[in-house]
Amino acid sequence: xxxxxxxxxxxxLPAIAGVTLHVxxxxxxxxxxxxLTYVTLPEGTSVAGVLTQSRCPSPEVEWCRAALTLGQxxxxxxxxxxxxxxxxxxxxxxxxxVAARAAAHLGCKPSDVFVASTGxxxxxxxxxxxxxxxDAAFAAQPCDWLAAAETIGTTDTYPKGASVxxxxxxxxxxxxxxxxxxxxxxxxxxxxxxxxxxxxAVDAPFxxxxxxxxxxxxxxxxxVDGDTSTSDTVxxxxxxxxxxxxxxxxxxxxxxAFRAALADLCRQLALLVVRDGEGxxxxxxxxxxxxxxxxxxxxxxxxxxNSPLVKTAIAGEDxxxxxxxxxxxxxxxxxxxxxxxxxxxxxxxxxxxxxxEGYDEAPVAAHLKGDHVEIGVDLGLGDGRATVWTCDLTHGxxxxxxxxxx
Amino acid sequence: xxxxxxxxxxxxLPAIAGVTLHVxxxxxxxxxxxxLTYVTLPEGTSVAGVLTQSRCPSPEVEWCRAALTLGQxxxxxxxxxxxxxxxxxxxxxxxxxVAARAAAHLGCKPSDVFVASTGxxxxxxxxxxxxxxxDAAFAAQPCDWLAAAETIGTTDTYPKGASVxxxxxxxxxxxxxxxxxxxxxxxxxxxxxxxxxxxxAVDAPFxxxxxxxxxxxxxxxxxVDGDTSTSDTVxxxxxxxxxxxxxxxxxxxxxxAFRAALADLCRQLALLVVRDGEGxxxxxxxxxxxxxxxxxxxxxxxxxxNSPLVKTAIAGEDxxxxxxxxxxxxxxxxxxxxxxxxxxxxxxxxxxxxxxEGYDEAPVAAHLKGDHVEIGVDLGLGDGRATVWTCDLTHGxxxxxxxxxx
Numbered sequence: 001x002x003x004x005x006x007x008x009x010x011x012x013l014p015a016i017a018g019v020t021l022h023v024x025x026x027x028x029x030x031x032x033x034x035x036l037t038y039v040t041l042p043e044g045t046s047v048a049g050v051l052t053q054s055r056c057p058s059p060e061v062e063w064c065r066a067a068l069t070l071g072q073x074x075x076x077x078x079x080x081x082x083x084x085x086x087x088x089x090x091x092x093x094x095x096x097x098v099a100a101r102a103a104a105h106l107g108c109k110p111s112d113v114f115v116a117s118t119g120x121x122x123x124x125x126x127x128x129x130x131x132x133x134x135d136a137a138f139a140a141q142p143c144d145w146l147a148a149a150e151t152i153g154t155t156d157t158y159p160k161g162a163s164v165x166x167x168x169x170x171x172x173x174x175x176x177x178x179x180x181x182x183x184x185x186x187x188x189x190x191x192x193x194x195x196x197x198x199x200x201a202v203d204a205p206f207x208x209x210x211x212x213x214x215x216x217x218x219x220x221x222x223x224v225d226g227d228t229s230t231s232d233t234v235x236x237x238x239x240x241x242x243x244x245x246x247x248x249x250x251x252x253x254x255x256x257a258f259r260a261a262l263a264d265l266c267r268q269l270a271l272l273v274v275r276d277g278e279g280x281x282x283x284x285x286x287x288x289x290x291x292x293x294x295x296x297x298x299x300x301x302x303x304x305x306n307s308p309l310v311k312t313a314i315a316g317e318d319x320x321x322x323x324x325x326x327x328x329x330x331x332x333x334x335x336x337x338x339x340x341x342x343x344x345x346x347x348x349x350x351x352x353x354x355x356x357e358g359y360d361e362a363p364v365a366a367h368l369k370g371d372h373v374e375i376g377v378d379l380g381l382g383d384g385r386a387t388v389w390t391c392d393l394t395h396g397x398x399x400x401x402x403x404x405x406x
Numbered sequence: 407x408x409x410x411x412x413x414x415x416x417x418x419l420p421a422i423a424g425v426t427l428h429v430x431x432x433x434x435x436x437x438x439x440x441x442l443t444y445v446t447l448p449e450g451t452s453v454a455g456v457l458t459q460s461r462c463p464s465p466e467v468e469w470c471r472a473a474l475t476l477g478q479x480x481x482x483x484x485x486x487x488x489x490x491x492x493x494x495x496x497x498x499x500x501x502x503x504v505a506a507r508a509a510a511h512l513g514c515k516p517s518d519v520f521v522a523s524t525g526x527x528x529x530x531x532x533x534x535x536x537x538x539x540x541d542a543a544f545a546a547q548p549c550d551w552l553a554a555a556e557t558i559g560t561t562d563t564y565p566k567g568a569s570v571x572x573x574x575x576x577x578x579x580x581x582x583x584x585x586x587x588x589x590x591x592x593x594x595x596x597x598x599x600x601x602x603x604x605x606x607a608v609d610a611p612f613x614x615x616x617x618x619x620x621x622x623x624x625x626x627x628x629x630v631d632g633d634t635s636t637s638d639t640v641x642x643x644x645x646x647x648x649x650x651x652x653x654x655x656x657x658x659x660x661x662x663a664f665r666a667a668l669a670d671l672c673r674q675l676a677l678l679v680v681r682d683g684e685g686x687x688x689x690x691x692x693x694x695x696x697x698x699x700x701x702x703x704x705x706x707x708x709x710x711x712n713s714p715l716v717k718t719a720i721a722g723e724d725x726x727x728x729x730x731x732x733x734x735x736x737x738x739x740x741x742x743x744x745x746x747x748x749x750x751x752x753x754x755x756x757x758x759x760x761x762x763e764g765y766d767e768a769p770v771a772a773h774l775k776g777d778h779v780e781i782g783v784d785l786g787l788g789d790g791r792a793t794v795w796t797c798d799l800t801h802g803x804x805x806x807x808x809x810x811x812x
Contacts, residue, residue: 056735056743086731086743088760121728122761183715225714227729228736308631308714308799309589309807316808322527323633325492329462330634337462337492354494355528393714394808398801401715402722 006275006283006371006391007158013145013176014163016199017241018042022140023151026133028081028119028126034151036130037078038137039195040106045239047073047114048208050215052232058085059092060115063099064233067111071204073237074112075102076195078152079130080180081119085230090124097127101134116193116233118180119154149178152193155400156182156276162268166200166261168254169244173200175265179234181273183224183401194219194234194269200258201240203248210259211236211266218266221298221388224277225397226306236262274389279396281371282314283389288377290341291384296333298386303331304375311393317368319361321349324375339380344368412681412689412777412797413564419551419582420569422605423647424448428546429557432539434487434525434532440557442536443484444543445601446512451645453479453520454614456621458638464491465498466521469505470639473517477610479643480518481508482601484558485536486586487525491636496530503533507540522599522639524586525560555584558599561806562588566678572606572667574660575650579606581671585640587679589630589807600625600640600675606664607646609654616665617642617672624672627704627794630683631803632712642668680795685802687777688720689795694783696747697790702739704792709737710781717799723774725767727755730781745786750774 019041023034049068051061060083067073077098084091099110106112117125149159161178179194202210211234219234240246247255275283286304291297304310307327313320321342328335338353345367348356367373373392425447429440455474457467466489473479483504490497505516512518523531555565567584585600608616617640625640646652653661681689692710697703710716713733719726727748734741744759751773754762773779779798 052735053738054732054735055737055739055741056731056746083728086728086746086756086760088744088758090760121731122756124760227713227715227732230732230735307633308803309633312804312807315804318808322489322492325462325527326460326633326636329458329460329636331461332459333461335461338494340462340492350492350528352494354492354496354530393804395801395804397714398718398721398799398804401718402724402800 004157004276010146010159016197018239019197020142021148022137023143023147024133024136026129035080036133037148037151039076042239045073045237046204047237048211049235054230056230058231059095060117063095074108076114079117082125083119083121083231084117084125085121087124094125094127098130118193153180156180160272164261164265166257168258171242171244173242177265177269179269182276183278196236198238199242201244201246202238206247210262214263214266218270222270222274223305223390277391278400279394280391282392283372285374287387289385290379292334292382293384297384299333300331301386301388303327305388305390315392315394319344319364341378343376410563410682416552416565422603424645425603426548427554428543429549430539430542432535441486442539443554443557445482448645451479451643452610453643454617455641460636462636464637465501466523469501480514482520485523488531489525489527489637490523490531491527493530500531500533504536559586562586568674570667570671572663574664577648577650579648583671583675585675588682589684602642604644605648607650607652608644612653616668620669620672624676628676628680629711629796683797684806685800686797688798689778691780693793695791696785698740698788699790703790705739706737707792707794709733711794711796721798721800725750725770747784749782
């Protein structure tokens with residue numbers, strides 16, 4: 001797979017005490033690469049997660065949803081190349097087998113083991129391959145973050161990770177995240193698979209609130225193709241090794257700093273996924289303001305971000321703002337044509353329901369030639385605002401997706 | 407533009423007494439073809455219409471919406487190459503000028519003149535060109551239905567028309583329709599531009615009810631790209647020349663026959679548009695049953711029909727039913743994974759939430775190689791059902807739309 005032209009280098013991710021990464025070959029597909037990631041976490045690790053809202057979730061998603069109610073974690077297993085979604089009782093049995101085997105190895109409860117899988121839908125995860133892969137991972141030397149980020153990927157064209165730090169209760173805490181995703185990206189509550197690790201001490205309910213809050217303006221604001229996955233999962237693990245006093249609520253010392261750092265990390269990770277959108281050549285940022293509410297602004301922004309006509313226009317470097325008007329009009333949200341204003345980059349191209357006469361096309365053309373395109377829409381109705389990110393729709397998307405399973 | 411591989415020949419459309427067609431060159435674009443269609447209708451013609459639900463409608467749509475309240479028509483003017491949408495007061499002035507000029511020529515009220523335009527958004531319809539084009543049309547010899555169908559087209563690759571007959575009150579009545587549309591097709595209440603003419607005598611309110619009813623399972627059930635146009639318009643004109651006693655309500659003699667004929671015509675016209683979907687190589691029919699309600703079934707069917715991953719899979723002749731599961735799951739409608747059944751053509755590929763073990767792939771592969779693909783989904787929840795039509799998503803769509811305005 002050609003590396004996305006929007007790819008960024010994998011950054012340096014520091015170690016997080018007690019978090020140990022291993023990868024192995026389960027050979028879920030006929031490929032010669034690691035495809036099973038096994039992460040061990042120290043006792044006392046708290047966990048939070050956001051999962052797909054799909055009505056047809058994978059058994060992994062259901063497993064995590066149940067395990068999250070207990071709030072503690074000792075291990076994470078990630079399978080690449082097979083999503084195990086829509087596989088009935090055989091898929092459920094595979095998840096139970098994976099969790100049981102890791103739990104037996106670690107001497108913990110199966111519910112302390114989190115499992116996520118991504119890849120083709122409809123093929124049960126082969127239990128023999130999963131168990132052999134796990135055994136190989138148990139025996140393997142620990143690996144670095146880059147190797148883990150590479151191993152969780154499928155159609156991804158580059159490994160994705162980010163790291164931020166914050167001062168919490170006088171202690172420096174680190175938050176690392178790795179993520180995968182490229183197509184079937186329109187997260188409803190999360191993105192395909194993202195994993196966040198921190199050495200901060202954070203109570204599970206507070207970690208969940210912070211993650212849900214960080215998810216809203218990040219993973220829930222990206223779309224590659226409007227197709228929400230059956231497997232979307234973001235999990236956050238907090239080991240507590242940094243030694244801060246436990247974060248339990250908004251009044252805890254450093255709670256604000258931690259939430260801000262988590263939000264920053266989620267946003268970085270979400271943008272890495274859009275930058276690897278299937279066939280993407282441009283990152284598109286859509287800023288909607290003046291809507292009746294933030295929710296309405298978000299829906300309008302997503303209507304623009306999911307419009308194939310808008311996305312192909314940007315691919316063609318065409319300032320076709322008429323298609324933006326179309327996408328606003330079809331969103332089903334309050335809008336008044338004759339108050340609508342649209343800009344590309346910093347150039348206002350339409351205002352009060354018609355083209356800005358004689359606007360300078362040169363800066364617009366220059367802006368569209370770049371690889372980060374900004375579309376601004378002002379509805380002129382209220383204070384609602386939202387920003388979402390997507391990518392352009394190109395021949396690359398067709399090539400990748402008209403020939404995936406076969 | 408290469409003719410769609412799904413194109414069908416233009417059928418023979420009989421004359422409808424009193425309906426006279428003319429075409430002319432207004433030269434809205436730098437092309438050497440007729441782009442203005444002018445249709446005159448006899449006194450006493452009743453009219454009904456369904457128009458886009460877009461919040462950013464064209465001034466033509468607003469004009470028609472107002473004129474429809476009066477229920478009578480003497481002329482129709484259709485401009486191709488410029489939609490006149492999002493053009494503020496200048497666009498409104500252009501529509502008024504067109505209607506006024508035709509009304510002066512015919513000696514009728516401007517509100518008896520219906521106007522529709524299609525093409526680029528954001529450029530006011532040039533009044534001088536429109537008036538010169540109209541004058542040329544006034545002077546032109548009448549033309550046939552094929553010429554009118556060709557003239558209303560823009561990115562269409564073939565002219566589209568259909569004709570049906572019915573016996574109403576002992577009289578044979580004819581219904582002719584012409585339509586255009588290829589991209590920006592996800593009609594909310596109508597398709598891009600469709601025009602229906604009948605010699606039946608039909609009271610305007612009854613014609614409106616019959617058209618709205620015929621619209622629901624036809625134009626409202628097709629999608630090419632999920633992008634609802636600012637200009638969608640379907641108008642139906644009834645001259646009364648057939649001599650039947652006026653149809654005024656469901657109890658009128660022949661009301662059932664007329665409604666059935668109109669529904670048949672609308673379905674034919676709607677499918678002609680999908681067959682000309684931008685880049686289409688396959689017509690996809692999606693049949694959803696077992697949903698909680700018909701409305702829920704329709705939403706699920708549209709979620710499948712608008713999924714780029716489903717549409718690219720069909721383009722690749724890949725029976726990737728996992729993507730159908732994904733599209734059901736993301737629809738936001740009641741669904742239970744473990745009751746879901748999916749078929750391609752007549753072959754059941756998934757049932758009770760997992761693949762049908764050992765299903766015969768040969769008939770599925772053969773079905774997908776054809777140019778009419780049928781996807782059946784049974785939710786197993788209730789009696790709700792819906793059928794929608796779309797086309798595959800191919801490199802052709804990208805080629806057409808990444809380079810349209812420029």
